[in-house]
Amino acid sequence: xxxxxxxxxxxxxxxxxxxxxxxxxxxxxxxxxxxxxxxxxxxxxxxxxxxxxxxxxxxxxxxxxxxxxxxxxxxxxxxxxxxxxxxxxxxxxxxxxxxxxxxxxxxxxxxx
Amino acid sequence: xxxxxxxxxxxxxxxxxxxxxxxxxxxxxxxxxxxxxxxxxxxxxxxxxxxxxxxxxxxxxxxxxxxxxxxxxxxxxxxxxxxxxxxxxxxxxxxxxxxxxxxxxxxxxxxxxxxxxxxxxxxxxxxxxxxxxxxxxxxxxxxxxxxxxxxxxxxxxxxxxxxxxxxxxxxxxxxxxxxxxxxxxxxxxxxxxxxxxxxxxxxxxxxxxxxxxxxxxxxxxxxxxxxxxxxxxxxxxxxxxxxxxxxxxxxxxxxxxxxx
Ligand SMILES: Nc1nc2c(ncn2[C@@H]2O[C@H](COP(=O)(O)OP(=O)(O)O)[C@@H](O)[C@H]2O)c(=O)[nH]1
Ligand SMILES: [Mg+2]
Ligand SMILES: [Zn+2]
Ligand SMILES: [Zn+2]
Ligand SMILES: [Zn+2]
Numbered sequence: 001x002x003x004x005x006x007x008x009x010x011x012x013x014x015x016x017x018x019x020x021x022x023x024x025x026x027x028x029x030x031x032x033x034x035x036x037x038x039x040x041x042x043x044x045x046x047x048x049x050x051x052x053x054x055x056x057x058x059x060x061x062x063x064x065x066x067x068x069x070x071x072x073x074x075x076x077x078x079x080x081x082x083x084x085x086x087x088x089x090x091x092x093x094x095x096x097x098x099x100x101x102x103x104x105x106x107x108x109x110x111x112x
Numbered sequence: 113x114x115x116x117x118x119x120x121x122x123x124x125x126x127x128x129x130x131x132x133x134x135x136x137x138x139x140x141x142x143x144x145x146x147x148x149x150x151x152x153x154x155x156x157x158x159x160x161x162x163x164x165x166x167x168x169x170x171x172x173x174x175x176x177x178x179x180x181x182x183x184x185x186x187x188x189x190x191x192x193x194x195x196x197x198x199x200x201x202x203x204x205x206x207x208x209x210x211x212x213x214x215x216x217x218x219x220x221x222x223x224x225x226x227x228x229x230x231x232x233x234x235x236x237x238x239x240x241x242x243x244x245x246x247x248x249x250x251x252x253x254x255x256x257x258x259x260x261x262x263x264x265x266x267x268x269x270x271x272x273x274x275x276x277x278x279x280x281x282x283x284x285x286x287x288x289x290x291x292x293x294x295x296x297x298x299x300x301x302x303x304x305x306x307x308x309x310x311x312x313x314x315x316x317x318x319x320x321x322x323x324x325x326x327x328x329x330x331x332x333x334x335x336x337x338x339x340x341x342x343x344x345x346x347x348x349x350x351x352x353x354x355x356x357x358x359x360x361x362x363x364x365x366x367x368x369x370x371x372x
Contacts, residue, residue: 002250002251002281002282002285002286005249005282006168006169009168009169009171010168012171013164013166013168013170017162017164021153021160021162027159038281038284038285038311084307084310085310085311085313085314085344086306086307086310086340086343086344088343095342095343095344095346096346105167105168105169106165106166106167106168107164107165107166107168108163108164108165109161109162109163109164109165110161110162110164111159111160111161111162112159112160112161112162
């Protein structure tokens with residue numbers, strides 16, 4: 001996916017928050033990334049140094065909290081963990097599902 | 113760099129009509145939104161935590177919703193056409209425009225990393241078109257589309273067709289404010305594309321299977337491709353077409369024109 005864009009988006013959010021809080025440097029950043037968000041953690045890690053260079057995040061510790069994807073079967077109502085978008089309901093085999101968790105791409109908090 | 117497609121920072125984007133001087137997006141740089149976040153601070157020892165809880169693509173999402181509101185206000189139907197390079201997006205557009213331009217007013221936004229070639233192909237049909245050259249970026253975003261649409265200034269009750277950059281991965285994350293996303297897969301690709309690139313199929317409304325004129329020479333299994341796509345998105349609407357011979361195109365036109 002688009003990890004450099006993602007990293008730049010994170011930097012933009014952090015810069016704005018840092019300005020509001022009137023701080024020049026962020027010590028740590030907590031990110032929430034869903035396992036079905038499409039974000040490759042390895043690619044994000046790879047893009048990170050380039051994105052944060054000369055920003056408030058340059059020295060920040062990056063903490064990624066993975067959020068496991070979960071779906072509710074729209075046919076039988078069964079609640080299950082999902083690893084791929086094409087997974088079927090383990091109970092009734094249906095493809096109809098509401099993925100209610102696991103698509104997150106969020107800046108949770110900043111430590112300053 | 114974006115390791116999927118090797119794209120870099122979007123610093124050399126051009127938006128232009130055939131015959132125009134280019135406008136650089138980076139000069140315009142719209143401040144897309146004001147801030148809605150309510151940050152809370154709390155203190156532990158010598159640390160201060162700022163709760164942000166903000167979606168990383170929020171800026172794109174907000175401007176996409178603004179585009180959607182613009183389309184709604186003008187009763188415009190906008191589609192976002194996505195596929196791998198070479199699946200036939202521009203050919204499908206050309207055929208669709210040539211066969212329907214007397215029934216409906218059309219506008220086109222073309223997205224490619226480089227060249228005005230696709231815009232020139234649309235311009236040859238006397239359809240208003242804006243080319244976005246994304247430079248190193250591998251997808252359109254809502255800001256680029258916003259500027260292209262302002263440049264087109266489409267009439268009310270028209271259809272705006274947006275051809276995204278050929279890429280089945282990155283464009284899936286960027287809402288442009290379209291009313292429907294149409295993904296094209298052609299018979300010269302594998303019939304397992306839908307499960308290899310599930311995000312794109314999960315987020316689309318319509319799946320067009322193109323180049324069916326070539327089926328006799330290939331071992332692409334249409335039913336298998338559809339079954340794979342339904343596994344990812346059971347609500348997909350399918351059209352099987354050949355953009356070059358015109359086979360199957362009428363059903364697609366019916367759908368497209370019924371949206372207005
Ligand atoms: N045989 C055949 N070729 C097609 C069809 N649609 C497109 N093509 C060819 O596929 C190539 C790429 O098409 P183009 O529209 O430029 O693809 P794009 O990159 O998705 O815009 C061109 O050589 C087209 O002539 C089709 O339905 N049948
Ligand atoms: Mg094209
Ligand atoms: Zn990219
Ligand atoms: Zn079930
Ligand atoms: Zn990419």
